[in-house]
Amino acid sequence: MNIILLGAPGAGKGTQATRIEEHYNVRHISTGDIFRHHMRQQTEIGQLARSYIKKGLLVPDEVTLRIVGIALEESKNENFMLDGFPRNINQATELDKIARIDKVINIAVDFDVLMNRICGRRNCPECGYTTHVSQLGGEGTCPKCGSEMQQRMDDREDTVKSRLTVYTEQTAPLIEFYKAQGKLFEVDGMGTPDEVFAEVRKVLG
Numbered sequence: 001m002n003i004i005l006l007g008a009p010g011a012g013k014g015t016q017a018t019r020i021e022e023h024y025n026v027r028h029i030s031t032g033d034i035f036r037h038h039m040r041q042q043t044e045i046g047q048l049a050r051s052y053i054k055k056g057l058l059v060p061d062e063v064t065l066r067i068v069g070i071a072l073e074e075s076k077n078e079n080f081m082l083d084g085f086p087r088n089i090n091q092a093t094e095l096d097k098i099a100r101i102d103k104v105i106n107i108a109v110d111f112d113v114l115m116n117r118i119c120g121r122r123n124c125p126e127c128g129y130t131t132h133v134s135q136l137g138g139e140g141t142c143p144k145c146g147s148e149m150q151q152r153m154d155d156r157e158d159t160v161k162s163r164l165t166v167y168t169e170q171t172a173p174l175i176e177f178y179k180a181q182g183k184l185f186e187v188d189g190m191g192t193p194d195e196v197f198a199e200v201r202k203v204l205g
C-alpha cells in the first residue's frame with residue numbers, strides 16, 4: 001500500500017510518519033528531510049533549496065520532482081509513504097504519472113494551534129528526535145542521546161507565517177484533488193500523538 005500524508009506544517013506528519021514506518025511495511029520518503037540532507041552536505045540542490053526554505057517558500061517543482069523521482073526509483077519494489085509531497089496540484093498530477101497511490105491521509109489541525117506547535121518545535125541534529133520546547137523541562141539537550149537540541153531555521157515565526165500562507169494557497173487544494181479520486185481519509189490531528197495514531201490505524205487497518 002502506497003500512502004501520502006497530507007497536512008499543514010506542524011500538523012504532526014513527521015511524528016505519525018515515524019509510527020507508521022514502525023508498524024507498517026512502508027518506506028518513509030520526506031522531501032523536507034531530503035532537502036535538509038542536501039543542505040548539510042552542501043550540494044548544489046542543497047544550496048538552491050536553502051534559498052527557498054529559509055523564506056518559507058516551496059522549492060521549484062522541477063527540483064522537487066527530480067529528488068522524488070530518485071527516491072521512488074530507490075524504493076521500486078517497496079511500499080512507500082510520502083511525507084511533505086505533493087505540496088501543489090502540479091506535483092500531484094506529475095506523481096500520478098509515475099506512481100500508484102492507494103490512500104491519502106489528511107491530518108487536520110486548527111490553524112491557531114499550528115503556530116505554537118511549530119515555533120516551539122526543537123529537533124536533535126544527531127538522532128532526529130523532535131519535541132516541543134515545553135517538554136524539555138528547561139533542558140536544551142536531547143532526552144534520547146544528550147546532544148544539543150536545535151530549532152529549524154524555517155520554524156521561526158516570520159518564516160512560519162509564509163509557510164502557512166503557502167499551505168493555504170497551494171497545498172490545501174490537494175484535499176479536494178484526492179477527495180475527487182476517492183482516496184482521501186481525514187484524521188483529527190488535535191489529540192496526542194497516540195490518539196492521532198489510533199485514528200491513523202483505523203484508516204490503514
Ligand code: AMP
Binds near residue numbers: 058064087
Ligand atoms: P517540511 O520538512 O516538509 O516542512 O519541508 C521543509 C521545507 O522544504 C518546506 O517549507 C519547503 O520549502 C521545502 N519542501 C519540502 N517538500 C517540498 C515540496 N514537496 N515541494 C516544494 N518544497 C518542498
